[in-house]
Amino acid sequence: MRDQLGTALLDIAQLSSSPEADTGMQLSELTQNATSEVRRFGEDLASHLQAYTAVKVPPAFQLQSAAEGKIQVVGDHPHKLEIESYLNQNTRLLKWFKELEVLFEIQRKIELAESDENLDQQVFNFGLTSLGGIAFFTLKTAN
Numbered sequence: 001m002r003d004q005l006g007t008a009l010l011d012i013a014q015l016s017s018s019p020e021a022d023t024g025m026q027l028s029e030l031t032q033n034a035t036s037e038v039r040r041f042g043e044d045l046a047s048h049l050q051a052y053t054a055v056k057v058p059p060a061f062q063l064q065s066a067a068e069g070k071i072q073v074v075g076d077h078p079h080k081l082e083i084e085s086y087l088n089q090n091t092r093l094l095k096w097f098k099e100l101e102v103l104f105e106i107q108r109k110i111e112l113a114e115s116d117e118n119l120d121q122q123v124f125n126f127g128l129t130s131l132g133g134i135a136f137f138t139l140k141t142a143n
Contacts, residue, residue, distance in 0.1 A: 034103050034135075041096055041126070042133020048093065053086050055079045060129040063087070063097065071097055074125065100126060104135050 049055040061083060066072035071087045071094060073080040087093055101124045109119050122137040 031107065034100075034107060037100055037103065038126070038133045038135045041093075041100060042128055044096075045087075045093060045128060045133070048090070049083065049086060053079070053082045055082055055086075057128055058130045060127060063126045063128075064123055065098070065101060069094075069098070097126060100124075100135060104137075108137055 046057055049057075059077060061077045061080075062074040063071050063083075064074050071084065073083050077083065087097070104124050105119065108122065108124075112119055121140055123140050125136050125138055127134045127136065
């Protein structure tokens, strides 16, 4: 039985190596799997933060990739340092976040294929709210 962590990435690999002509259904399944991964990651992250750091949601927070393969909390949050410290020391959650990022960048690139928008100008975000996790893109800002 395969590890449930990152199953959507395995689906991408199968999709990209599949010679079948019926990829439309596979892409919709991939989208469903991505949505499921976001939900699962959000639930796991919330439970771990509460259990190991006493961080509770609300207030909501937003995560992005940072330098050196780390994760950062975007903006002000009363537990910013605790969240960043815990995530950057927990290799399982860190890896899972990075897999979500890659998965959603691939999906976003497919979405933007026929538009003038450029993925290079966008950055993946994961938000955790009292209702659960959400994945979205924002425009990159000059640092």
